[in-house]
Structures are given as C-alpha cells and as structure tokens.
Amino acid sequence: MPRIAVDVLLKREILDPQGRAVEDALPGLGHEGVREVRVGKHLELVVDAEGEDLAARVDAMCTGFLTNPVIESYRWRVIEEDERADG
Amino acid sequence: MPRIAVDVLLKREILDPQGRAVEDALPGLGHEGVREVRVGKHLELVVDAEGEDLAARVDAMCTGFLTNPVIESYRWRVIEEDERADG
Structure with a gap:
C-alpha cells in the first residue's frame, strides 16, 4: 500500500508568524x-488505495480534514520506505 | 539560491499522539x-549556499535549532519553485 507524504503551509499571502520567528532567530x-x-x-500515512482512487481519497482528506483550505495549501506525493522522514 | 524543504517527524519508536488522534478520527x-x-x-526556506556548504549548513540548522534530535528525525531536499507547498 502506498505511503503518502503531505506538506501543508499557510498560503503565500498569509502572514506566517512562526516562520518569521524562526527566520529572526x-x-x-x-x-x-x-x-x-x-x-x-x-x-505521513499509508492509504489502502491506488491510482485515481488514491488521488481522490488523499485530496478529500486534505481538503476536508487535514488542512484549512481557506488559509492553507498543501502538496502530497507518494514516498518510498527509504524516504520516510522518520527513517 | 536554493529553496529547501525540511520534513520533521518524531522518531519511529516515539509515540505520536497527534498522529494517533488523526488516524482515529x-x-x-x-x-x-x-x-x-x-x-x-x-x-521551507531559502539558503544562500551551495553544494557541500549548503548540506552542512542545513544539517547544522536542523540538528541545532529546528529539530530535537533526541526524539525527532528529519529529511531535507532541494525543491524547485513549482514544488512549493504554498504554490
């Protein structure tokens, strides 16, 4: 089953105080x-789906639960076992 | 100047209550x-460095400030403008 990595950031036009604090420090x-x-x-998560079904399900999760689409944007990709950030 | 994406997760052997809560919901x-x-x-950040200097500087930032290496691991990569999560 594919392992998915999702990255979420505040939209570019939204002030990111945490990013600013890191940059200043x-x-x-x-x-x-x-x-x-x-x-x-x-x-990172494992989804029991493939192809178009996988894409539809990940997008549904991202827009409906994992992100706030009003202020955040996201990008996701399939990753291999050796690309895990906790690997 | 290269744009860097850094992903940070709790190490695999550390309980991740937030991940568990998402999974259960x-x-x-x-x-x-x-x-x-x-x-x-x-x-995501832009670093004024290249090659080995870039790698050394990103790793120094990650281990010395952006992560807690006792309980977290990280992975970083150079990304193109069109790979930005806020793009």
Whole structure:
C-alpha cells in the first residue's frame, strides 16, 4: 500500500508568524543568509488505495480534514520506505 | 539560491499522539483504510549556499535549532519553485 507524504503551509499571502520567528532567530544562532522561512505541517500515512482512487481519497482528506483550505495549501506525493522522514 | 524543504517527524519508536488522534478520527469522517499516520513539521526556506556548504549548513540548522534530535528525525531536499507547498 502506498505511503503518502503531505506538506501543508499557510498560503503565500498569509502572514506566517512562526516562520518569521524562526527566520529572526537564525542569525543570532550563527545561521546567516536564510530567508523566506515558512513553517507548516508534515504528515505521513499509508492509504489502502491506488491510482485515481488514491488521488481522490488523499485530496478529500486534505481538503476536508487535514488542512484549512481557506488559509492553507498543501502538496502530497507518494514516498518510498527509504524516504520516510522518520527513517 | 536554493529553496529547501525540511520534513520533521518524531522518531519511529516515539509515540505520536497527534498522529494517533488523526488516524482515529478519519473513519468517522468517511476516510477508511488509512493507517500509520504520523504528524510533524514541514519547513521551507531559502539558503544562500551551495553544494557541500549548503548540506552542512542545513544539517547544522536542523540538528541545532529546528529539530530535537533526541526524539525527532528529519529529511531535507532541494525543491524547485513549482514544488512549493504554498504554490
């Protein structure tokens, strides 16, 4: 069964205070030259579906539950076992 | 300058209550057949560096500030403009 990674960020035109806070803190910690920091959610999950059915089901979950489509946008992809962020 | 996406999850052996809560809520919302849900952070940022310097700087930021390496693991990649989660 495919393993799905979903990335969620506030839409580009929405202020992201957490990203701003991270960006402002980095130089004081010795990390210069970093900008446009945005902070959001990352989800990984296994879905019992394939092909178009998989895409429809992941999009339904994302727009209906996992994100707030008014202020957030998302992107998802199928990942392999060795691409897991907790791997 | 390269745009970096960082995905952070609790390590696999650490209980993820948020992921568990999402997984438990999905069937009641009509989303059956989803398992192994893990919820973490997704960051996107632009770093003024390239090659090995870029890798060293992103890893230093991730281990020293953006994650808690005791309980979290991360994965990062260079993304194109059209791969932005807020795109």
